[in-house]
Amino acid sequence: xxxxxxxxxVLVQPGGSLRLxxxxxGFTFSxxxxxxxxxxxxKGLEWVSTISTSGGSTYSADSVKGRFPISRDNSKNTLYLxxxxxxxxxxxxxxxxxxxxxYYYFDYWGxxxxxxxxx
Amino acid sequence: xxxxxxxxxxxxxxxxERATLSCRASQSVSSxxxxxxxxxxxxxxxxxxYGASSRATGIPDRFSGSGSGTDFTLTISRLEPxxxxxxxxxxxxxxxxxxGGTKVEIK
Numbered sequence: 001x002x003x004x005x006x007x008x009x010v011l012v013q014p015g016g017s018l019r020l021x022x023x024x025x026g027f028t029f030s031x032x033x034x035x036x037x038x039x040x041x042x043k044g045l046e047w048v049s050t051i052s053t054s055g056g057s058t059y060s061a062d063s064v065k066g067r068f069p070i071s072r073d074n075s076k077n078t079l080y081l082x083x084x085x086x087x088x089x090x091x092x093x094x095x096x097x098x099x100x101x102x103y104y105y106f107d108y109w110g111x112x113x114x115x116x117x118x119x
Numbered sequence: 120x121x122x123x124x125x126x127x128x129x130x131x132x133x134x135x136e137r138a139t140l141s142c143r144a145s146q147s148v149s150s151x152x153x154x155x156x157x158x159x160x161x162x163x164x165x166x167x168x169y170g171a172s173s174r175a176t177g178i179p180d181r182f183s184g185s186g187s188g189t190d191f192t193l194t195i196s197r198l199e200p201x202x203x204x205x206x207x208x209x210x211x212x213x214x215x216x217x218x219g220g221t222k223v224e225i226k
Contacts, residue, residue, distance in 0.1 A: 035215075037164075045156075045164065045207055047215040059214075095163055104211035105154035107175065109163035 002026040002108045004096045009113030016086050016117070022079040022096030022110055030054075030074040033099035035106060036081050038092035048094070049081065050104065064090075086117045121146055121210050123218035131226040138195040140221045142208035147188045152212040155184055155193045158220075159204045167206075168193065198223070 008020040022034070036048040049060040049070040058070050071080045079096055093114050097106035122145040132138055142153065151171035156164040166175040168184035171191055181196040195202055203225050208218040 044220045045158075045209070045217040047209075047217065050215070100169065103152070103169070104215055105152075105166065105169050105209060106156075106164075107166050107169075109165070111163055 002098065004098065004108060004110035006094065006096050006110045006113040009094065009115045011116045011118060012086055013119050014087060014117055018083045018086065018115060020081040020083065020094055020096075020113060020115070022081075024077045024079065024096075024098070027098070029072075029077040032101065033104070034072060034079045035097045035099055035104075036068075036070065036079075037095045037097050037106065037109075038090075039095070039112075040089075040092045043092075046092075050099065051079070083115065086115075088117050091115060091117045121148065121213050121216055123208055123210055123216055125206075125208060125218035125221045127221060128219075129222045129224060131224050132198055133226045134198050134200055136198050138193075138198055138202070138223055140193040140195075140206055140223075142186075142191040142193070142218050144189045144191070144210060146213075148191070148210045148212040150212065151187050152210060153184075153186070153191050154209045154211065155182075156207045156209065157202075157204050158207065164207065195223075 003025045005023045035050040051070045067085045069082045093112040095112045096110040098108040100107045124143045126141045153171045155168040158164040172184045205220045205222045
């Protein structure tokens with residue numbers, strides 16, 4: 001059974017930093033691209049970032065480009081999102097999602113972790 | 120960036136009725152690279168449809184997707200109580216964007 005378990009969400013002050021983790025199990029992690037998608041309270045879904053199977057290629061939304069590097073450790077079956085220079089508008093539930101093989105839609109999602117940026 | 124506009128914003132229907140949800144793209148979505156997701160309160164989204172019309176594993180056949188180019192539709196043939204939720208479309212033709220969602224509520 002595919003499982004994705006996010007962690008690391010907390011209350012952080014504007015300008016602060018945070019690292020989210022997503023532990024994957026139930027599939028060959030190194031064979032799948034992985035992504036982060038966020039959802040602000042009461043709002044819709046927003047794609048944040050995607051990383052290729054090897055980690056050699058990354059893609060990010062303009063809203064987070066240069067602030068939220070995505071990475072992965074295939075030896076630990078774990079996906080990361082380093083969140084820097086946080087802003088109030090980054091407040092959201094952050095979902096880890098598995099990209100379908102060869103395509104950029106999401107066939108499995110974690111339950112999400114809440115990041116709150118507030119002073 | 121391809122902007123996806125979903126309509127209506129809210130659909131009020133009774134169990135057993137047919138639901139028709141629209142997703143319109145600001146420019147053509149090539150190769151019908153469009154997916155639909157269902158999200159219930161407090162839960163993660165769930166993949167329903169990919170490639171505009173292919174059902175994901177385990178999705179009942181009352182869910183169907185159609186369309187191409189800039190106009191796509193998700194149809195739920197007969198609403199079951201568990202289908203009342205928010206539905207999102209997503210294109211993966213050019214970068215990735217989501218529509219704003221359609222809430223299907225009980226009338």
